[in-house]
Amino acid sequence: MGKSNTTTMSKQALRVFDTHHHHSTTILTTLNLPTLSLPQTRQAHAQILRTGLFLHTHFTTKLLSLYANHLQFSQANTIIKSIQHPDVFSFSTLIHAYSKLNQFTQAVLVFSQLVSHNLFPDTRVIPSVIKSCTGLNSLRCGKQVHGFCVTSGLCKDQFVQSSLVHLYVKCSRMNYAHKVFDEMSQPDVVSCSALVSGYARDGCVDEAKMVFGRMVELGVEPNLVTWNGMVAGFNQSGCYLEAVMVFRDMVLSGFEPDGTSVSSVLPAVGELEDVRVGVQVHGYACKRGIGSDKCVVSALIDMYGKCSCAMEMERVFDEMPQREVGACNALVSGFARNGLTDDALNAFNRLRDQEMELNVVSWTSIIACCSQHGKDIEALDLFRQMQVSGVKPNAVTIPCLLPACGNIAALMHGKAAHGFVLRTGISDSVYVGSALIDMYANCGRIHLARVCFDRMHVRNIVCWNAIMGGYAMHGKANEVIEVFHLMEKNDQKPDFITFTSLLSACSHSGFTEQGEQFFNKMSKDYGVKPRIEHYACLVTLLGRAGKLNEAFSTIENMPFEPDACVWGALLSSCRVHNNINLAEVAANKLFQLEPNNPGNYVLLSNIYANKGLWKEVDRVRDMMKSMGMKKNPGCSWIEIKNKVHMLLAGDASHPQMVKILEKMDNLTMEMKKLGCLPVTSFVLHDVEDQEKEHILCGHSEKLAVVLGLLNTPQRSTLQVIKNLRICGDCHDFMKFVSRFEQREIFVRDTNRFHHFKDGLCSCGDYW
Incomplete structure (x- = not known):
């Protein structure tokens, strides 16, 4: 009986073993399928839990890999935390997956967990960890991993050393990179190329050439990546001639440049403005059959634009077999760079008509082009169209748009752009902040400019100069000097623009002695050598x-x-x-x-x-x-109900001109009743006084102010921009209107801002 029971139990155990073995073999086969979907992975996971195979690290590690490949990192992390005794391979699987998918922070965190479990990583996982530190551009983290490798002896591995070279090159620590490189027993072409490229990118010409020369001594043959790294690196560091010479040596050495080589050297040719070399590179690209490569085409258009060859630039674009947005952007930028704003607009509109999918760079380029070349109203209209077309402006677009708002005092448009900045969370950008300061200052709202300045968490020299320039434009010398001293307290070193604002403010306010003192202290106390613009300010200061x-x-x-x-x-x-x-x-x-x-x-x-x-x-x-x-001709702009009106001196084409002149006559009569006679000496024509009075009535700033009086609520503020200096008669007229109509009037001429209120002007009649 005992023998029979024993036999029965042995058979049962054997059946359980066979069943268990069958399940494990089936699940393992499933897990090893090359294209296992996420639902199938979850089913396999459930089977592992039911059969008790979860205690086997081999199965859980395979699950980790599958979940990571499906980007189910939360599930993968849950599994690794539940394993009682994870091994190195468990963590390595997750580190490799995170690194491969550029989830660098997570890869480093998992590596920390590996070390905390007193597990020893091998040379296969360390390169992935170093790659993650490189991707994070974290020198501190990379040095810690390097230290771990030194103490553990892993740093002698060639793949680890190569990864460390890349890390230090990426973090611009070329001395560290070179030290690791020198410790390599067998440097490979990848490490050599990284070192050469790093030195070239930092503008270290001799060092880059020295390492390149050593490659032959070390028995390492330079490849296309090596040459391209040098060309691109020298171009990025501003060593344009070196970039061109390396490209020439590359061709002479028998290497055949590819699209990357050509598109890397062409920007350098453009910066040198050497169209002769540019034509040669263009010819070589066509001969090699890469002339139609989209990157090459964009680079050719950019190069011809920088060389002021608009016809060649357009010809390259027209010969493209298939239009590409990068080339479109290069074409628009090229026209803009050469001041061909109408051509840029025509090209942009033509591309839109052809239903080309233009991106944020395209729109930003054309807005910047219009803003920089006097087409401010067009820039504002393009910004509106950009949003209607579904393209979202970014932190570069806004600083390109805001100058247009400031140029023509389009305050409501500027405020709308400011609202967009706040809604989209790009207000922390110092460039956006500086542009907002400029815009509000140019629109006469210097107090709002100061609010923007005070709310900035981070300020650079551009921000300080923007608020000082704004105060200077408004003739507020005391405030400029106050900000200057605040700037010193914040350990911000002034530059030449800072002193331009200081001297300009002093000249507007008649602070002659203080202005001379600042001029004399520039180089003596602050190490800023006076430039030609500072002498111009000093001449103005003394002359005024x-x-x-x-x-x-x-x-x-x-x-x-x-x-x-x-x-x-x-x-x-x-x-x-x-x-x-x-x-x-x-x-x-x-x-x-x-x-x-x-x-x-x-x-x-x-x-x-x-x-x-x-x-x-x-x-x-x-x-x-x-x-x-x-x-x-005298020209003035005024914004009324979100629309900018432009008025020319003596121009009667405005639809409300009859009402404007009627209102002007009434105001002139009221002025005369109070003894304020027109200052006819400002009419610089040899005509009768009556005719002079008529000419004075046609000055554009007067027309703009009266248009504002007719179309805005009582007591509301008026803002006018003029392209010339305001004359004395118009200045008197503004003072009268501000008191008679009980209005605040801001007038910005080419010299400064005039803030009229209660019959007085902020300039104190000194301008």
Whole structure:
């Protein structure tokens, strides 16, 4: 009986073993299927749990790998935490998966768990960990892993050493990278290429060439990646000539450049503006059959644009077998770079008509083009169209748009853009913040500019200069000086732009002595060498204060040849103080430096006219006529109900012009009743006083203000931008209107901001 029971139990145990073995074999076969779906993985997981195979690390590790491949990392992490005795392979599987899918932070965390379990990683997993540190650009983390490798002896492995070289190159620690490289018993082409590329990218020409030369000594043959790394690296570091020379040596050495080589060298050719070399590279690309490669085409268009070859640029684009958005962006940018705004707009609209899928770069490029070249209204309209088309602006688009808002005082458009910034969470960008400061300052809302500045968590020199420039434009010298001292307390070193704002503010406010002190302290106390623009500010500072002889002496004693800005500053001051002798000296210099600038002729003509020297006025105007020049017409902009209106001096085309002139007559009559007569001396024509009064009524800033009075609620603020300096009669008119109509009026001319309120102007009549 005992023998029979024993036999029966043995048979049962054998059946259980066979069943267990059968299940494990079946599940293992399932887990090893090459294309196991996520539902199938979950079914296998359930079978493992039911059969008790979960205690077998081999099965759980395979599950880990499958879940990781399906990006089910939470499930994978749950499994590894539930394993009682995980082995190195369990963690390695997850680290490899995270690293492969660029989940670098998670890969490093799993490696930390591996070490905390007192497990010893092998040389197969360490490169994945170092790759993750490289992907995170984390030098600190990488050095810790390197230290672990040194203490464990793993750093002698060639793959580990190669990974460390890449890490230190990526983190721009070339001395560390080179030290690891020197410790390699058998450097390979991958490590050599990484080191060469790193030195080239850092602009270390001699070091890059030295490592490249050593490759032959070490028996390592440079490959296409090595050459391309040098070309691209030198281009990125600004060593443009070196990039071109390496490309030439590459061809002479028998290597055949590919699309990457050509598209890396062409930007360097463009920066050198050497179209002759560009044509040669273009010809080589066509000969090699890579001329139609999309990256090469974009690079060719960009190169021809930088070389000011618009026709060639357009020809390359037209010959494309298939239009690509990168080439479209390069074409628009190329036209913009050469100031061909209409061509850029036409190309952009043509691409839209062809239903080309333009991206945020395309829209940003054309908006920037319009904003930078005086087509501000078009820039605003494009921004609206961009959003209608479903393309979302980014942190680059907004700083390109905001100058257009500021240029024409489109405050409501600017505020709308600010709202977009807040909604999308890009307000932390220092470039967006600086652009907002500029926009509000240019729209006359300097207090809002300061609010934006104060709310910035991080500020760079651009932000400090933006708020100082805004205050300077508004003639608030005390505030500029206050911000300057605040800047010093925050350990922000001033630059040349900072001192331009300081000197400009002092000149607007008549702070002559303080301005001279800042000029003298620039190089002495702050190490900023005065530039030509600082001398222009100093000449303005002295000239506005009536110290014209001192201003002229400053020009004569400058350490370099004065430019048009400096002589223009003196001529403008001569206009204020009616100094004909110095005006003629300055004007003659300007005629030589800027023979085609009508503004200089007009300014001298105005000085003569103000003195009643009509023969001299006619002589200057005849000079302009013989050279085919015309006076730039006065032009003003005003935003009413989200629409920007442009008014030209003497232009009667505006649909409300009859009402504007009627309102103007009423205001002029009220002025006369109070004893405020038109200042006809600002009409620089030899005509009767009645005609002079009529001419004064046609000044564009007056027309804009009256249009605003007719179309905005009582007591609301008016904002006007003018393309020329405001004349004294218009200045008096604004002061009267601000009191009579009980309005605040902001007028920005080419010189500064004027804030009219209760019959007074913020400039104190000093401008």
